[in-house]
Amino acid sequence: MRGPVYAVVPAAGVGERMKAGIPKQYLTLAGKTLAEHTLGRLLSFSPIDSVIVSVSSQDPWWPTLPVASHRRVSTVAGGKTRAESVRNGVAQALMDGGEEAWVLVHDMARPLVRLSDIQALMEQCDEQGAILALPVVDTIKQSGEDLHIDSTVDRERIWRALTPQLFPAARLYEALSADLDGVTDEASAIERQGGRPRLVAGQSDNIKITVPEDLPLARFYLARQFETGEQ
Template sequence: MGAGIPKQYLSLTGQTLAEHTLNRLLSFAPIHKVVVAVSGDDPWWPTLSVSRHPRIQTVNGGDTRAASVRNGVAAVIEEGGEDAWVLVHDMARPLVRLSDIQLLLDQAGDRGAILALPVVDTIKQADASQYIKSTLDRECIWRALTPQLFPARGLLGALQGDLDGITDEASAMEKNGWQPALVAGHSDNIKVTVPDDLPLARFYLSRQRGDDNDEGGQW
């Protein structure tokens, strides 16, 4: 983002992205606790009042996403037991709709599930020189979003092995033979990654607030 601070602490309509994301998750009653993996030398996290919320637990993050998730999942199992399920969500996705999380819970089955979006663009596969190698069948291609929902014990096991090429929790589970379900979410569940994403997030947030009555308050 080129902002000098981690993107989760950037401001979006008067609150940090972290506050937007966490307050939204905390407003979803089926979530028992939210575990946040944070660097031990993070000076911004303790300044947020939400960090002291009774349903927030902080654990040490790792050198990689997978290591941070592994620490968080271990904390979930320690408190929730071997049969606990865990939702893994990107802190930089402050606009996830609670109705989409509920849909994820409803459709997960035994194999887990992730929020995702069917690809609508034509997708090209490139070679090493950035020439088109082939056109992929977009009917079978989805963009992975978060949250991603799995049995905590199964996910912890998947994150213990070879993590080469693992970019999300589903890919770790796939490597262990799982076939998670794809649950179609909303396109406004964006991940704030580059500067242009912030004004887009403001627009989507404003539109969601305008649609509040349509979703019964379930953003």
């Protein structure tokens, strides 16, 4: 990666499954919001030149966070979907960094990503991009429409996609400007363009806060990271 690296963080969703009354990135974990935890980790990783956050124009909470005014943080308008929010952030990265820019897309609701994992992602990335992921350890079943098992899937080559996901900005922008039906992450958009991003094994504590029971688990993992110094 020769060009500048921008972290793009989509944060325009409302997190309905948390049933919290506010977007989940503003819930607190150990005295700080999830947004402050997540952005704090990205900002502490020196190879990242700038962090671009895509937020809703109707969001009254984001401007109140001190991190929103950080000199390395900029804000762009979020979209109706995650893909649109990411594309808006990537567009800003291209404006700021030019055609050689790279973007590292990370979920705001993943506050426990380890800096060592981000480093591994950057070191192992090639021209097609790379994502953090976890090999599946559970037995995977394929069901029919009647919810009976059709088959057992060979899990040897099955991975769970995580974030960050790292790509050349121009290539990701092009991929996100195509048909996005069924696209659930940045890698799947790249795949539709014929790309084969690299899988980089990450840590299992890089969880995404999605439902209420995820917060106690995040508290446990955060405390363990502090104890071991493995943030």
